[in-house]
Amino acid sequence: MNPLSFLRKNTMKNQEINRAGITKGRSGFTLLEVLITIVILVLALFPLVQIMSSGLLAGLESEATAHVMNLAQMKMEEIKDTSFANIVSQSKQGFPGHPGYSYAITVNQPETGLKEVSVVMYWWSGRDETSVALDTIIIDQ
Numbered sequence: 001m002n003p004l005s006f007l008r009k010n011t012m013k014n015q016e017i018n019r020a021g022i023t024k025g026r027s028g029f030t031l032l033e034v035l036i037t038i039v040i041l042v043l044a045l046f047p048l049v050q051i052m053s054s055g056l057l058a059g060l061e062s063e064a065t066a067h068v069m070n071l072a073q074m075k076m077e078e079i080k081d082t083s084f085a086n087i088v089s090q091s092k093q094g095f096p097g098h099p100g101y102s103y104a105i106t107v108n109q110p111e112t113g114l115k116e117v118s119v120v121m122y123w124w125s126g127r128d129e130t131s132v133a134l135d136t137i138i139i140d141q
Contacts, residue, residue: 061125064123064125065132068101068121068123068132069121069132069134071095071098071101071103071121072103072119072121072132072133072134073134075095075103075105075119075121076117076119076134076136079105079117079119079138080136080138084113084115084138084140084141087107087115087117087138088105088107089105089106089107090103090104090105091104092104092122095121100123100124101121101122101123102121102122102123103119103120103121103122104119104120104122105117105118105119105120106118106120113139113140114137114138114139114140115137115138115140116135116136116137117135117136117137117138118133118134118135119133119134119135120132120133121133121134
């Protein structure tokens, strides 16, 4: 009789030992069970990660648009402070102090003493150039 057989019988009550010395029984998880669990978790978490990344990108885009609108408002205030006769169209040019942003000013005069002014801001969003316009009407005083 092996002196360790008593120890084996007590510690492995519900398990069998095959000829190679590997235990058989229901303790632990099989590799298949672990793999199936990982696949289920990945499939469940993938949509959540997509939603979070979409939300982050939307927030960044919103922040960029708000910044551009502030720049357009600054340019529009400069135009309003200009005398009526000096309010003229300007071609697209870089915005001073803000690299990556540019603007163009379009002025139409539908009637005497009235000017329609449009400030169009441009910036790069990813690979595409994006623009936003701010319009106002200025009356000669």
